[in-house]
Amino acid sequence: MPPLASGLLGALDPTSDRAVFRQIADQLREAIDKGRFREGDKLPSETELVEHFGVSRMTVRNALSLLQQEGLAVSEHGKGVYVRPRPPVRRLASDRFARRHRDQGKSAFTVEAEAAGSRPEVDGLEVKEERPSPDISARLGSPRKVLARRRRYLLDGRPVEFATSYLPLDLARNTPIAQPNPGPGGIYARLEEMGHRLDHFDEEIRARMPTPAEVRTLRLASGVPVIHLVRTAYDVDGRAVEVCDTVMAADAYVLAYQLPAT
Amino acid sequence: MPPLASGLLGALDPTSDRAVFRQIADQLREAIDKGRFREGDKLPSETELVEHFGVSRMTVRNALSLLQQEGLAVSEHGKGVYVRPRPPVRRLASDRFARRHRDQGKSAFTVEAEAAGSRPEVDGLEVKEERPSPDISARLGSPRKVLARRRRYLLDGRPVEFATSYLPLDLARNTPIAQPNPGPGGIYARLEEMGHRLDHFDEEIRARMPTPAEVRTLRLASGVPVIHLVRTAYDVDGRAVEVCDTVMAADAYVLAYQLPAT
DNA sequence: CTTACCCACTCGTCTATACGAGTATGCGTG
DNA sequence: CACGCATACTCGTATAGACGAGTGGGTAAG
Structure with a gap:
């Protein structure tokens, strides 16, 4: 009549030189991998693990902390430790900025989310004039000031992405782009209407652990990295007209690109 | 004559409801951000922090553990805790598989690394015939067996990437592709010589924390995610001729893509 | 001068204990 | 029946102590 742990977990190997907390983590990890605990399942409580393995609580906490880092x-x-559920991922296709996707009245995010059956939301919109950081400045050709458009994206109430667009101020001031809602098709549609015919985008992708501020705004669980994407939009004259700096919850995204073989 | 900590770190706020170990982590993080500790610098030892803040050692270790997770x-x-050095990153451009890059006698990795002044190395090469996993099988059009080419890439002795190429066995068996060294230009050059003219590549990018096995093979520090890239190569007939599954140390890479605005 | 060892210092692992804070449940009161 | 509180469970924070293991420097022996 072992309640939980004993039925699913084995014993420690005292002859092993592997640390006890690592052995406990190994057993839990294996049980998760093999499906003995499934997504969202509650793992045995710290007390249960203490009793099952005959170790102190800190050792058990060390093991659980390892799994969380992974x-x-x-x-x-107040509730327990759970197998982390894998949220549905949002697939970003490399053609998502093609002109044919810009004709709708709604934003690309909204259209796409509704097509996937999710409830999209945009949050914390903020439009400001700023002095650019050195990095943004360099990418935009060293404008003295920029227009910054910040916003947070949520799916079904869960924050998944935080983005800031930067545009040279001389280009964006007193245009619809400086309005909270730039209108159908987003700022790329407005840029083209204003005569900046877009030529191509450069995207740079990095992955790293989030800063404490990013953990808060994206409500990230520990052990979840962020994808940092910086996109620069160029017009047909080769001028950089926008830089979009995006931080995404890595467990919510898969980025897809198609490359020609030429 | 405060040796280290006192000069660079402040005091705790006992009225704050922020946990003590978080306050200590905050102070260290701020000191790092402001450059008071620089890359590779040694942080104050656990003992020094214990004395400076008047807390127990576990509290200090908790704070340091937070910084490592970040x-x-x-x-x-046996040495100390150091500000993590930012290694040089390798930039992967989206045109890296263009035919014009396939004409040299060396592999793309080697050419590029030497151009960047690094010493490239390829390791643990392994060529095997296997039954494909369900995911690989689906991507390749459900072949019964595949040829798997595994290898690890290192720069200046540091592992940065671990990759496996999968090809339908009927396509690769008894060809140069099944040899340890497939020859100049790599397997894409061989595929084209064999009449599989390449049309395009699909790349899928995810980021996540590494598995314990990945921590070992890439010698990853804690707090470093991996980038998981899956590339599928299609020939002009629309057939998937190769899937390349790559796991990269995220602190060693930035991926760059260029997208048309059409 | 070189080698070998010792020692001091570092972080790693583990125990035992205590109290605080969040959550859920059930029971008793109104 | 509904509400509120007590309670028992969960994890979070913190202390104090012990021993182990890796590193590096200095000293003593050869």
């Missing part, structure tokens, strides 16, 4: 588990204060 | 610090047994 992104396999999340703890919820 | 990727800001690395600890070295």
Whole structure:
């Protein structure tokens, strides 16, 4: 009549030189991999693991902390430690900025989310004139000031992405782009209407652990990295007309690109 | 004559409801951000922090562990905890598979690394015939067996990437592709010589924390995610002729793509 | 001068204990 | 029946202590 742990977990190997907390983590990880615990399942409580393995609580906590760092588990204060559920991912296709996707009245994010059956939301919109950071400045050809458009994107109430667009101020001031809602097709449609025919985009992708501020705004579980994407839009004259700096919850995205073989 | 900590770190706020170990982590993080500790610098030892803040050692270790999870610090047994050095990143451009890059006698990795002044190395090459996993099988059009080419890439002795190419066995068996060294221009050059003219590549990019096995093969510090890239090569008939599954140390890479605005 | 060892210092692992704070459940009261 | 509180469970934070293991420097022996 072992309640939980004993049925699904084995014993420690005292002859092994592998640390006890690592052995416990190994067993839990294996149990998760093999499906003995499934997404969203509650793992045995710290107390149960203490009793099952005959170790102190800190050792058990060390093991659970390892699993959380690996992104396999999340703890919820007062409730328990759970196998981390894999949220549905949003697929970003490399043709998402093609002109044919700009003709609708809604934003690309909204259209796409509704097509996928999710409830899209945009949050914390903020439009400001700023002095650019050195990096943004360099990418935009060293304008003295820029227009910054910040916003957060949510799917079904969950924040998934935080983005800031920067445009040279001389180009954006007193245009629809400086309005909270730039209108159908977004700022790329407005840029083209204003005579800046777009030629191509450069995208740079990095992955790293989030800063504490990013953990807050994206409500990230520990063990979840962020994808940092910086996109620069160029017009047909070769001028950089916009830089979009995006930080995405890595467990919510898969980026897809198609490359010619030429 | 405060040796280290006192000069660079402040005091705790006992009225704050922020946990003590978080306050300590905040102070260290701020000191790192402001450059008071620089890349590779040694942070104050656990003992010094214990004395400076008047807390127990576990509290200090908790704070340092937070910084490591964030990727800001690395600890070295017997030596100390250091501000994590940012290694040079390798830039992967989206045109790296263009035919014009396939004419040299060396592999793309080697050419590019030497151009960047690094010493490239390829490791643990392994060529095997296998039954494909369900995912690989689906991408390749459900072949019964595949040829798998595994290898690890290193720059200046540091592992940065681990990749496996899968090809339908009927296509690769008894060809140069099944040899350890497929020859100049790599397997894409061989495929084209064999009449499979390449049309385009699909790339899927994810980021996540590494598995324990990936931590070992890439010698990853804690707090460093991996970029998981899956590339599928299609010939002009629309047939998937290769899938390349790559796991990269995220702190060693930035991926760059160029997208048309059409 | 070189080698070998010792020692001091570092972080790693583990125990035992205590209290605080969030959550859920059930029971008793109104 | 509904509400509120007590309670028992969860994880979070913090202390104090012990021993182990890796590193590096200095000292003593050869």
